[in-house]
Amino acid sequence: MAQQPTAMPVMGWGQPSHLGAPAQMVPIGLGMVGGQPPHPGVGQDPLRTYGNQLFPIQASSQPTLHQNSSPGLAGAITATSTSQETNGPAAHHHFIEQLSNRRETLLKQAKAPSTLATYAQVNQHIQAFEKRSGLSVFPSDAIVTSLFVTYLAEFLAPSTIRTMLSALAYKYQFTNWLDPTKHFLVLETLRGHHRRNGTEDTRLPITLNLLSQLYHMSAQVFCHPYDACLYQTIMLVAFYGLMRISELVLTPAKHALQIFDVMLYSDRATLTLRSYKHSKPHVEAKITLWRQQYLLCPVRQLELYLLKRPQLSTGQLFVTARGFPVTRHQFTCALRQLFTAIQLNDTRYKSHSFRIGGATLAASLGLPSDLIRQLGRWKSNAFMKYIRY
Template identity: 25%
Template sequence: MECRLPVDKLEALKGEIRRLVGVRKVQLRTLQSVLGKLNFACRIIPMGRVFSRRLAASTGGVVSPKHFVSLSKAHREDLSDLAHVFGAIQWKGVVDVGAVGQIPGIGSCSGGTRDPLPRGTVEACVGRVSGWIRRSVSGGTWSAYERTWNEWEALCEQVQADVRDHRLLVLYFVARNLEDGISVASLGRKLAGLAFWFKLRSVPDLTKDFWVRQAVKGYRKGRQIKDDRRPVSFELLVKICEKLRVVCSSGYEVVLFRAAFVLAFFGVFRIGELVSPSKRGRGGLFVEEVACLTDRVTMKVRRSKTDQDGKGKEVVVFAIPGCHLCPVRVLWEFLGCLPALLGSLLLHERGEFLSRFQFITVFRKCLLALGLGGEKFSSHSFRIGAATEAVRWGLDEESVKRISRWESRRFRSYVRPELVCV
């Protein structure tokens, strides 16, 4: 007494779902065909019904099979979730919810046999595990992985190959991307996504194949591009802050951007750790996590590029007596003008968040006012400048790694005294 959905039918259905994810309108007859197949599949995978109901409701009122049905963003998200649900419970070529023993570790034990777990229990567990897996990486990483999976599965459909038995397909995937001139970093992200895809399906990770690794190594050697972003030195920081009076529209904006630039330099912040992603999206440093004393400022970075688990790290910036850009003095001045006592630290006078785009735009306007081209500078120039200045001031490697929150010697590539322009 068991229900089975053969892997070939499941893969065909997933292919149709993926095609719908990429369109905004679909003919009624096509949508009804997919819904019919989903209805059959959901008899074996019942949790899929949660994501197909809104899609079925969208056909209401459409009469002619030739007429088109609009797919909203919510519909496409439901379709994407359906593909994840079907992929999450594909075990060794057969989806088998009724025969629970096919899932490793469930329904059997070494000392004999036992009754299988109730089907509802298994479904609920699989759904929760799928969600936990998704939350194990950042949202941006998951989105990048999804794009890679769509590209990979489209390629599999194109050549009609079984990837578990065909390592040449991985080489073909890599070759196509290399011939398109993809950057080394982008290729690395795609291979990471593909490796994740293989592991989810409990098949050998073909991205670690010797031919793949050596091809990528050779490609990297042939495309080495030197990072020539210029550092913001302390002298340049002083001049940039002086130009804020020319660039900014109000005295408050001068105080706001001076605090942002000074913190970016002395706190050695990545831009995403310091400011919000947009003027309407809360992010960056929070007021309640900043302690401003007479001789130091203590700030907590809740999450960063190298801390996806959100353990958080403390950043301490000390006062510089006699310096008019002393970070403690600058921050005290800004806190005296701050319109809110909770939430994001860097706010405009009307309560809007200081965004990444605004930070970079004002920074480049200051550079142009100084007669410097902004194309060689970026928000990361403050972090590069801090590392460069720390070495110029005689700090040892361990001290530079500690204040910059680097866990390796990666900071060495950021020490660029030859590129200091002021």
């Protein structure tokens, strides 16, 4: 039986009318250098190669059981040599082999293919560093890991190195070894690289005032009334839903909302994201947009758009007048036209500025950090870099 998607509730902007909300919008250490495991006191569970040599793990051919550690798989294997051979060692080995194969299948499903492909790149950098330094990156300690970061800083951006460290941390999680990627020495090395390169996010947020200007200018810029309504709706949904543009229009990621993912009610609209950046398989995110008692209401705008939208029962939510999916390029071009019309330099305004603007507004209205993180489907406090005051 196919696994049913698990809905991850995500609250939206505003408050239901029965809660007495005001009319205006309210959004609601160091180990040994080299190849020794940092803490050999933990029993290891050596995995076989995971997915096309993604994480090759060197392990002894004979499992060992360390003192003060739980038996786990190592104990189960060792026990077969001394237990009564009711089923025989061969049968035990075959059973464990079957479990290992099933586990490998489950582990492959735990990460998106794109994430696994990105993580696979870390092995190339590890091999290059080890060849030049003679040091072993995995397993290792914070000293070697920080040197690895310093090496990567010669040719990679801080954000890319952060991804490499995430992949390295993933390897440590598999072996149950102490993870040095979160050590102060490693993080400070990466922070220094970030400050030296000045890679601050310079994108500006879309404010409520700017959103209003873009909204009203749409009727003048686009000759076809449908196009004006289309882009007005995308902008409002992106802003109030703190949404990535890839969740609304056609991109290679293929995360765009579908027509059947939208439900309209008298006081709200709910949007179901079947997938999104960093989402897990079979886990959906639901976004609630509450009806607002003033002009820029995302729910009212969705109603207007759906009345004009070509009568297609399936497909992407946002389509052209001829029924073709709206692409990122089309939206970017439309946005550029609007900025030109209001005579504002669009160099620092991107499609992501709507998401940044929504997060900034939520923070300015006093929403707790954990709620903003939930609204934007962030897994960490990474959203803090989006807050612009």
